[in-house]
Amino acid sequence: MEQPISEFFHDFRQELMAGAEAHGAFQLSEFMEAFAAELMETGFIEGFELCHYRAQRGMRVDGYWFNDEGELDLFVADFDSREALQSLTQTDVIAVFKRVENFFEASLTKRLFDDLDETTPEFGLSREISDRKSLLRRVNFFVVSERALSDRMQNIEAGKICDIEATYQIWDMSRLQRQRSSRGHKEPLDIDFKAEFGSGLSSLSAHLGSGAHKSYLVVMPGDMLATLYAKHGARLLEQNVRSFLQARGKVNKGIRTTILNEPGMFFAYNNGITATAQEVEVELGDKAPEIVRIKDLQIVNGGQTTASLFHTKRRDKATLDRVFVQMKLSVISPEDSEIVVPRISEYANTQNRVNAADFFSNHPFHVRMEGFSRRIWAPAQSGAQRETKWFYERARGQYADAQAKLTPSEQKRFKAEYPKPQMFTKTDLAKFENVWDDHPKWVNLGAQKNFSSYAGRIGKAWSKNPDSFNELYYRRAIARAIIFRWTEKMVSGEPWYNGGYRANTVAYAIATVNELCKRAGKSVDFQKCWQSQAVYPELAEGLRKAAKFVNDDITQPPQGISNISEWCKKDSCWDRIQGKLDELEFEIDQAFFTSLISSDAQKNEQKQAKKVQRIDDGIDAQRKVLKVPGQAWSKIRQVxxxxxILTEKEVGIIRVAEQIPHKIPSEKQSEILIAVLDKAREEGIF
Structure with a gap:
């Protein structure tokens, strides 16, 4: 039974106030960040930068994001910290959209930035809009509201502002509730091909019998696919494929060459795309059945083909009239999609796999991290009596789902064990880790790119040595979460902080402290942070000075660069900061360096943790093997x-397993038997 919208609003408001207090942020900023996180997670947007600006001239903006495809997302808040849920009328919506439109138009055509303070985020945004005038293809306006949209409100049709295509989206409390309750599925696309393109898609049924999933072979015009991508962008791509594109870039040279030189051969040369849908509507056409409507179209392989068609059409002004793409379309129910769609994605991408592409919620790294978070108690904080746990949200919505069927008293116990401020997601983890182990610019490039960078790096490391990801790694990750969130709160409270560039300052401040440690051949004492569940005083002082140093530097970008957030995405920003580290090192007290631990001590800790993890892995494998009865092992051996498909060694070890419970395979034997089970599943034996 769905929660009443008034209750959802009340819970969201409590969550908002708690989050603002925990992060040292204004409620408006926390409100925008909450919505932005949801939109990024579900593929509506690629990233988000806070930028609060209000003027008496009827202008307002609260956030933005420039993507690589000539699009600008502009956000405006309808937020007044209302205590009760109110209705958002059509008049309200039009008025709110008008304010952000005014900001965009004044920036684009009237040099609004000339009237703004050069050190503020609004100056950088306004100047960037003006500078990118010739490159902007589309502006997407988002109204984000704490009210519930009136039932009488009609959609606002796309239009144009200063000859630039403009789209309008409203995210209110009702829509946020629907999105959060969708249990990991984003709001589905509903494409009516007859309404949008004037005709359906010629198709051939590729399923037999009532029990089979419905599948279709489709010939899709290249221009239609490019148009769909232009309109819906990353929402058209299944999450794995979004990551694949982030990791590999947008345009494939071979695809581009074929489009430009041999468009008629595209169908023959290209492997086509693999897609899924929740529902498909088919009508009988003149020559063949036609798909006229698809609900929740998701491309699970062929994202690069799709993006390359779009970019080649736009950048090279290529005509796609003679380009056709083969599409394999499978209809998967919402109940099965969480299991089936990732499998289709995995199998379809085996020819061009990248680590980031299959590094999602079912990857063993995430399963292990989730296991640690449910099992390992964090020490009680100073002054507190009880220990708590950190909740790793491996799949979207797990934290809410875990409480859905609990009684009020059980929910209270759950939140005492897993406090909301101690919940973190995959993208949070990528942020906490990348500022230490990769490059601080990734955090500034947005959640999608940052996660792709982390996924690629960790995916490779897992393949080489999964034992590196052990309890020590988990505790260190939590320590880094504590440091990151403490630094966010600290920056917000500093007298020099003027309300802008907090995310940029935090990322570079932590990276700067880490760089000073590396130069000294030492490391921050993460175990000390874990034990106290806090940032210890010497580290706090170092971070405070590093944050001031970084903020002073990034707010003075080189000549010709006006947008500080865009400057922070460049390698040269980090290079310049590193070149000045001697100045910071001179300012930081010796007590900070004394508090660090040696690299040798850190390596010994890691070595011991790997040994423990290997033992744990063996015990876990043995436990799984013992759950399989002897008769099942006999069948696996015979078939x-x-x-x-089995080696002599594997056959010999299976004979031991056949005697369970009279004989127990050793831990090493059990690890081999786990691999045998995987083989058996692939062959359909087990």
Whole structure:
């Protein structure tokens, strides 16, 4: 039973106030960040920068993001910290949109930035809009409201502002509730091909019998696919594929060459795309059945083909009239999609796999991190009596789902064990880790790119040595979460902080402290942070000075660069900061360096933790093997030998497993048997 919208609003408001207090942020900023996180997670937007600006001239903006495809997302808040849920009328919506439109138009055509303070985020945004005037293809306006949209409110049709295409989206409390209750599925696209393109898609049924998933072979015009991508962008791509594109870039040279030189051969040369849908509507056409409507179209392989068609059409002014793409479309129910869609994605991408592409919620790294978070108690903070746990949200919505069926008293106990401020997601983890182990610019490039960078790096490391990801790694990750969130709160409270560039300052401040540690051949004492669940005084003082140093530097970008947030995305920003580290080192007290631990001590800790993890892995494998009865092992051996998929060594170890419970395979034998089970599943034996 769905929660009443008034209750959802009340819970959201409490969550908002608690988050603002925990992060040292204004409620408006926390409100925008909450919505932005939801939109990024579900592919509506690629990233988000806070930028609060209000003027008496009827202008307002609260956030923005420039993407690589000539699009600008502009956000405006309808937020007044209302205590009760109110209705958002059509008149309200039009008025709010008008304010952000005015800001955009004044920036684009009237040099609004000339009237703004050069050190503020609004100056950088306004100047960037003006500078990118010739490159902007589309502006997407978002109204984010704490009210509930009136049922009488009609959609606002796309239009143009100063000859630039403009779209309008409203995210109110009702829509946020629907999105959060969708249990990991984003709001589905509903594409009516007859209404949008004037005709359906010729198709051929590729399923037999009532029990089979419905599948279709489709010939899709290249221009239609490019148009869909232009309109819906990353929402058209399944999450794995979004990551794939982030990791690999947008345009494939071979695809581009074929489009420009041999468009008629595209169908023959290209592998096509693989897609899924929740529902498909088919009508009988003149020559063949036609798909006229698809609900929740998701491309699970062929994202690069799709993006390359779009970019080649836009950048090279290529005509796609003679380009056709083959599409394999499978209809998957919402109940099955969480299991089936990632499998289709995995199998479809085996020819061009990148680590980031399959590094999602079902990856063993995330499963292990989730296991640690449910099992390991964090020490009680100073002054507190009880220990708590950190909640790792491996799949979207797990924290809310875990409480959904609990009684009020059980929910209270759950929140005492897993406090909301101690919940963190995959993208949070990527942020906490990348500022230490990769490059601080990734955090500034947005959640999608940052996660792709982290996924690629950790995916490779897992393949080489999964034992590196052990309890010590988990505790260190939590320590880094504590440091990151403490630094956010600290920056907000500093007298020099003027309300802008907090995310940029935090990322570079932590990276700067880490760089000073590396130069000294030492490391921050993460175990000390874990034990106290706090940032210890010497580290706090170092971070405070580093944050001031970084803020002073990034707010003075080189000549010709006006947008500080964009400057922070460049390698040269970090290079310049590193070149000045001697100045910061001179300012930081010796007590900070004395508090660090040696690299050798850190390596010994890691070495010991790997050994413990190997033992744990062996015990876990043994436990899984013992759950499989002897008769099942006999069947695996017999069929495996017939199909010649087993080695002599594996057959010998299976014979031991056949005698369970009279004989127990060793831990090493059990690890081999786990691999045998994987083989058996692939062959359909087990």
């Amino acid at each position: 495996g030998v017939e199909r010649e």
